[in-house]
Amino acid sequence: MIKNELSLSLFFGTIYSDYGGFYSFILTKLKILIPIIKNLSNKNAMKNLLQKMSVLVLISIFSLFNFSCSQxxxxxxxxxxxxxxxxxxxxxxxxxxxxxxxxxxxxxxEKWGTIQFGNIRQSEEMHIAEVQKHLDHYKIPYQILEKGKYQNAELQQLYNQLVAQGNISELEALKVGATIEDVDIFDLEKLIKKVENPVVIQSFQFLECASRNHMRAFNRGLSRYDFDYTPKYITKNQLQEILNSDHERCGMMR
Structure with missing residues (x-):
């Protein structure tokens, strides 16, 4: 029962990491919830789970409406x-x-089955589409290379390093997740200063907001191992401000 409660805690703790597509949200979360539900023998636990699911569905519908209108x-x-x-x-x-x-x-x-990675990878797909939207609109040529390949040499080196580290253990993988959000926040802050187009700025602010939420989610995962992440890019004060603040509704910025 403790294992089930931990799984549910992680599930509901990371589900708000970003506002992704409503339908992919439902399908993916059901895949996670079905085995958990099957293992619940306590009727009160089942009732509590169903109540939480009802609330999440309502929130998701509202988020979908808000996202569509903002788009x-x-x-x-x-x-x-x-x-x-x-x-x-x-x-x-x-x-x-x-x-x-x-x-x-x-x-x-795929390697560890950690819920944070399952949830947040969906958000990253939406973020890719967010950037592509601007490139397509302004007819800027771009190329997306095959999986694991990058035109930017620094990103290629970072990818190789992080994949190798993440394959060691789940703890190291969670550290990798925190590192990616660390560098994303740092880079987005720099990119925003180089941009004048208000709509592009708005998109970058949305991505940065989402990264702060992702950092909170990975920190919850790391806390299971009693591990405190030390930032390599943003300052320690910035990280503490993020971790000490509540989840942000990034969709409202769009």
């Missing part, structure tokens, strides 16, 4: 302004960085 609002604001060279460079870099996050999390989920 319409943003699309209408894309016209009338060309991208600068710095903005194009920022978008191309962000595209590969989001690709790295998705591919590493996908590998770690």
């Amino acid at each position: 319409v609002r943003k699309t209408t604001n894309l016209d009338g302004q060309k991208l600068t060279k710095s903005e194009i460079s920022a978008l191309l870099y962000s595209l590969e960085e989001e690709k790295l996050a998705f591919e590493v999390y996908d590998l770690m989920y």
Whole structure:
């Protein structure tokens, strides 16, 4: 029973890491919940689980509506302004960085089955699409290389290093997750300063907000091992501010 309670705690603790697609949300979470439900013998535990599921479905419907409305609002604001060279460079870099996050999390989920990786990899797919939207709108040519390959040499080196580390153990994999969100927040803060287009800035702010939520989720995973992550990119004060604050509703920014 303790194992089931831990699984449920992790599930509900990381489910809000970002606002992904409603349908993929339902399908993926059911795959996680079905074996947990089957192992629940206590009727009160079953009742409690069903109540939580009902609340999550309602929240998801609201989030889907909010996300859809905000997408319409943003699309209408894309016209009338060309991208600068710095903005194009920022978008191309962000595209590969989001690709790295998705591919590493996908590998770690396949190897360890850790819920954080399963949830957050879905968010990263949405983030890739968020960046592609701007590149496609402004007809900026770009290429997405095969899995595990990157045009940026630094990202290629980082990918190789993090995959090797994450394959050691689940603890090391969770450290990798925190490291990726660490560098994402750091890079997005720099990219925002190079961008003038308000819609691109809004997208980068959304990605940064999501990364803060992801950092909180990975920290919860690391806490199971009594491990405190030390940031390598953002400052210790920044990390503490993130961990000491509540989950953010990033969809409201869009």
